[in-house]
Amino acid sequence: MHHSIIIRWVLGMPNKHSILEVPSSKKPAPIGLSGACVWVTGATSGIGGALVAQLVAAGNFVIASGRNQEALGKLATELGCRVKILPFDVTEPNLEIARDALNNITDYVDCVIACAGVCEYEDTLDFDPAMYQRVFETNFLGVIRTLNVAKPLLLNSQVRGQFVAVGSLSSVLPFPRAEAYGAAKAALEYFVKSARIDLSAHSLDVALVRPGFVSTPLVAANDFAMPFMLTPEQAAKRIIAGVNRRKSLIDFPRRLSWPLRFLSMFDGLWVRFVGPRITRV
Numbered sequence: 459m460h461h462s463i464i465i466r467w468v469l470g471m472p473n474k475h476s477i478l479e480v481p482s483s484k485k486p487a488p489i490g491l492s493g494a495c496v497w498v499t500g501a502t503s504g505i506g507g508a509l510v511a512q513l514v515a516a517g518n519f520v521i522a523s524g525r526n527q528e529a530l531g532k533l534a535t536e537l538g539c540r541v542k543i544l545p546f547d548v549t550e551p552n553l554e555i556a557r558d559a560l561n562n563i564t565d566y567v568d569c570v571i572a573c574a575g576v577c578e579y580e581d582t583l584d585f586d587p588a589m590y591q592r593v594f595e596t597n598f599l600g601v602i603r604t605l606n607v608a609k610p611l612l613l614n615s616q617v618r619g620q621f622v623a624v625g626s627l628s629s630v631l632p633f634p635r636a637e638a639y640g641a642a643k644a645a646l647e648y649f650v651k652s653a654r655i656d657l658s659a660h661s662l663d664v665a666l667v668r669p670g671f672v673s674t675p676l677v678a679a680n681d682f683a684m685p686f687m688l689t690p691e692q693a694a695k696r697i698i699a700g701v702n703r704r705k706s707l708i709d710f711p712r713r714l715s716w717p718l719r720f721l722s723m724f725d726g727l728w729v730r731f732v733g734p735r736i737t738r739v
């Protein structure tokens with residue numbers, strides 16, 4: 459390859475022979491969510507529920523999604539007219555129902571927080587593909603379905619839109635029995651980084667949240683030590699602070715994320731010596 463082509467490629471300069479038109483991004487990127495229209499999936503419980511309450515308290519209009527109709531109804535009753543509920547199963551392949559329902563509520567969305575998730579462990583070492591499929595359907599494809607439904611409305615936003623996917627610190631290093639959960643979150647992390655490059659030119663920021671342990675129904679049955687556990691309210695506060703600062707990676711708590719990030723530089727040692735010690739209590 460000719461040197462000037464390599465330099466143009468590294469610097470992101472358009473190749474004079476390129477047929478790709480890169481749209482310019484001129485929308486303002488306000489710092490801080492207030493008076494915004496935010497769609498939260500996984501809003502019926504845990505971190506998503508706390509996010510909805512705090513976003514409403516900060517003066518935003520929130521569209522809350524999940525499958526549990528009773529919990530959705532409760533959210534609407536408790537939080538009033540600033541919350542609209544949108545029943546949405548993220549594993550549903552037909553997205554037209556959700557698309558129509560969202561379009562009936564609003565014609566733009568400023569921010570989406572894709573929080574819906576499930577957790578299943580590789581307890582039997584049977585490597586049952588059905589279990590992997592269930593976890594990937596929700597934790598990976600579910601986020602992509604959410605982006606697919608939301609993208610046209612995010613692009614309608616007057617400001618630079620934000621799509622925020624909730625991953626996990628488990629994608630930093632391999633944890634025992636987390637083959638399905640961790641792999642789906644690692645796939646999500648790659649997807650987010652890749653989509654960030656592609657959507658940046660379309661005035662859309664894509665961010666990843668990597669929480670540590672949070673005391674929600676998702677981890678209630680965990681039978682191993684969960685250090686530095688946060689409440690859903692503490693987690694939601696950190697997520698909103700990161701979204702407000704338009705951070706592309708929001709991971710917390712730092713006392714867990716920083717050591718894990720450091721140890722990830724020695725993943726061979728982790729797999730041989732540390733991983734096997736993370737046992738059930």
Ligand SMILES: NC(=O)c1ccc[n+]([C@@H]2O[C@H](COP(=O)([O-])OP(=O)(O)OC[C@H]3O[C@@H](n4cnc5c(N)ncnc54)[C@H](OP(=O)(O)O)[C@@H]3O)[C@@H](O)[C@H]2O)c1
Binds near residue numbers: 499501575596624627
């Ligand atoms: N808790 C932790 O320690 C922790 C750590 C790292 C990452 N996370 C991530 O944080 C996110 C929220 O988890 P959480 O701890 O708050 O768990 P949670 O309390 O169990 O909430 C999970 C939410 O996901 C929704 N959901 C599950 N399957 C769905 C589906 N097919 N379609 C639509 N919604 C679905 C549930 O709503 P319905 O049942 O009403 O559908 C619920 O609102 C997840 O992505 C999880 O992986 C959690």
